[in-house]
Amino acid sequence: MKKSPALHAAATGPASTRQRRKEARPQELLVAALDLFVERGFAATRSEDVAARAGVSKGTLYLYYPSKEELLKAVVRENLGALIAEGADIVGTFEGDTKGLLAFLLHTWWERIGETPASGIFKVILTEMGNFPDFAAFYMDEVITPSRALFSGVLQRGIDAGELRSVNLFETVHLLIFPMLMMCLHRHSLGPCHMPVRELDPHSFIDTHVDIVVNGARRRTASVAVARRAPNRKTA
Structure with a gap:
């Protein structure tokens, strides 16, 4: 009509x-x-x-x-909170293995956060939030706690499937997350200075990072476990 x-x-x-x-x-x-x-x-x-x-x-x-604090909270919710919720939905429907799931989540995170102006949020949080305890509590509740839960769930999924041994979830989650934050900080510190060193490729880094973490957490076969326990013997 x-x-x-x-x-x-x-x-x-x-x-x-x-x-x-x-x-x-x-x-x-x-x-x-x-x-x-x-x-x-x-x-x-x-x-x-x-x-x-x-x-x-x-x-x-x-x-x-x-207030300015409410404005910053809205910035965090818009950029980080929404992506964490989306990640939880992905975990619930993903059909691949743990390595594939972690790689997918971290590559997506980098494309949506790391490669965008939103990566600067971590510079603000890590350098200033010690002076704003109320906002720090908000960030803990809406970003840190759900992020830990998301990646703990991914690792537990791998443990339950027999892909991974029973690693300490809390420490392993931080092992996964902290290098991603450091790449964001680099982007807003040394990165703009064009230091004369080989440029780090974020996606290649993520692949290497996931490979090392997952292989380090894999269940050991019986032969490997015995070899690790066997004492070194000097030949005559």
Whole structure:
């Protein structure tokens, strides 16, 4: 059915444009906030700076985010929280082995976080959150705890399937996660300085990282276990 000229004008006129602009505003504020928090630091960034970067008034900013802390929480939820929830759904439906699942999760994480401005969140968190205990508690509840649960579940899945031996989940989860955070920090520290060294390829690094962790956690065969326990004997 063809739209009447009046309906078409209503859908494309100034009022409709303003509505679309209003709907896009929260996302524009989050993008501006993330850029400034990474460039200047959380403590040094003022709310009015974020509003100016987004092209709105300070009052408009407060309509959506009543404080700078709430703005940072929204940045974290938008970029990290959503991806963690998505990862949990993937784990529930993935049909491959543990190595394939870990590789898929970490490559996806790098493409969605590491290669984007969102990687700067970790620079802000690791350098400043000791001064903001309330936000640190929020980050623990909404990022660290669910991330640990996600990767603990992946490892336990491998243990239950007989792929992995019964490793210490808490330590092994951190062994998986910390190198990813260091790559993000490198991207926002030495990376921009173009140091004259071989550039690290993140995806090649992830493949190597997963290979070493998974092979180190694999169940040992009986022959390997005996060989490890056997004392060294010197030949005459």
